[in-house]
Amino acid sequence: MGTQLGKLEIRPLRLDDEIDVVGVWNRAMGDLFPLRPRLLHQTTLGDPDLQEGDALVAWVEGRPRGFALARSWPPHAAHGEAQGWLEAVVVDPEVQRRGFGTALADEAERHLAAQGITAIWAGGGPAMFFPGVCTELQAGLHFVERRGYALFHRTHDLLGDLDAMPCLSRVDAALEAAGAEVRPCAEDEWEAAEAFLEREFPGTWPRDRRRHRRMGAPAHEIYLLWAKGEIIGLAQTYTDQSPVLGPSVYWAPALGAAEGGLGPIGLAEEWRGRGLGLALLARALEGLQSRGAHRAVIDWTELTGFYGILGFRVWRSYLLGPRVLG
Template identity: 35%
Template sequence: MRYEPLTALHIGEIKMMWNEVWGDRFPMRERILEQNMLEDPNLLRSGAWAARDEATGQLAGYVAAKMWQDDVAEVSYSASLGWIHMLLVAPAYRERGVGSRLLLMAEKALREQGVKEIQLGKDLHRRVFPGVPEPDLETVAWLERRGYTRESHVVDLYRYFQEDLAAFPEVEGVSFRMLQDEEASTFNRFMQRCFPQWLYQTLAYWQQGGSGREFVVAEKDGEIIGFCRINDAQVPLLAQNVYWAPLFPGELGGIGPLGIDETYRGHGYGLAIVQAAVHYLHARGIRHMVIDTTPYVDFYGKLGFKTWRSYVAFCKRERI
């Protein structure tokens, strides 16, 4: 087995291997692989490898590790935190030590950079999965034998909307509308103040050419008090809630993340802004909608969304 640094030349092979394994549930596209690995400034090149069978020339597996490396003045993440973006081995090469070798190579690269905590998936907005897709008991057992422990449990939710047009919410004193391009600075300040955990992906959105059409905002007394992200096929950077669009006969729309300024919580504005998001997607002709990576099944269930996919997050911490 030969282990090669991961490059753009591997993308087509990775897509083929991925779709042989997961294509019926998670159909991969080259655009997702490129944006989430090669175009991510946080990809750790020394921790990104492909395994190739020297006898047949076939790709046997790959791994990609990440850590915070981007140069964004307003955002920073701990240098002790790293991610295994993805580890996948072709079925024909499993139980032959390929996966173990790839994982060890990625972990070694992260440790050499001072990383003390490694998360599987969850690598900010350019991730594929927020954890291990369920049910996959073999992978869970394999990871636990290598020192990884279970953390949070999240789900993706789905609903098909049959109505002619989803109702627009009416809330006294609060209005809902689409964000405008010229409001970028104002919106960034709102995110930095109220939702700093999503500031990085917001800044990246504008950098990728976003125009505001992917954000619904809640406004009260002329001030933005909440937001809800929406996605469709025209989004500048494909988001997790529209990754698996090829599974659906019509266009897929995505909802989330979202949030209401804590000063204004407890008045139903959160559910209302989701209703507004559904309305705007529906107005674009979208009937299939996904909300990804959430534990709030009951909350979104009030609007008819049901669990579609589920994941378990794993983490490995170095003993200090």
């Protein structure tokens, strides 16, 4: 596929484009969202679910000058939906305001519409670069709103200092009262962890865990909450050195070295209301700290009060919303 508009050519991302695309991205917004080559590869050509035409590069006068990622879940994926995501549109600052971003977004949306997609969301999606459009990127907000996206839902990434995290006696008390314990997932417990997610949180969470597992994610970065011989809770953690990066550590270079991340985290419905969710959170964060992390990000959440108990505060905010096609 190639679309030529004057001096502009839009074509699918190729392996030898990656370094140039990283450069374009970081010139455009590397101060807020510094992109690493391994992250671009993981979320595009290194993703087994990437489809032809999902990742696009805009060439202007023979140079890569823009990038777009627009994805849907492939037909073979469990819990597939007839919706898509415009995950990123980036144009080199040297050639902005010349219509190249619009041309990229047009091509990306046509790619999704050709798959039968009827609603496209700004943000989210399989790569999960962003939960939505970052509120610090005013030009980005205006760009997607002009394209007809109704940005109505606000969500946040939170940042916490693990070295200053309070030690709560109620964490120990809640675990003791339930006869529960938190420990890293062993390799032979992976299938049981997946079954827990399918039962309690079907959809994106187990699907992402399976995809990351195929890409080489280890089991021990997952913390399991056990009671009565059963898994009743799960927390996914990452560090900036994880074999497969998670969204909570995508932008760790913006914070410095030795950063960690957490999410998703969930507790079985019948066990809620006993303080066990906070206990699972605290133990998983302690595990991150033991692996060398000093700060941690919890991505895509509205639960600022819950995470605030352990000192987490809003780091970045996003607006999420769809555009209905046709």
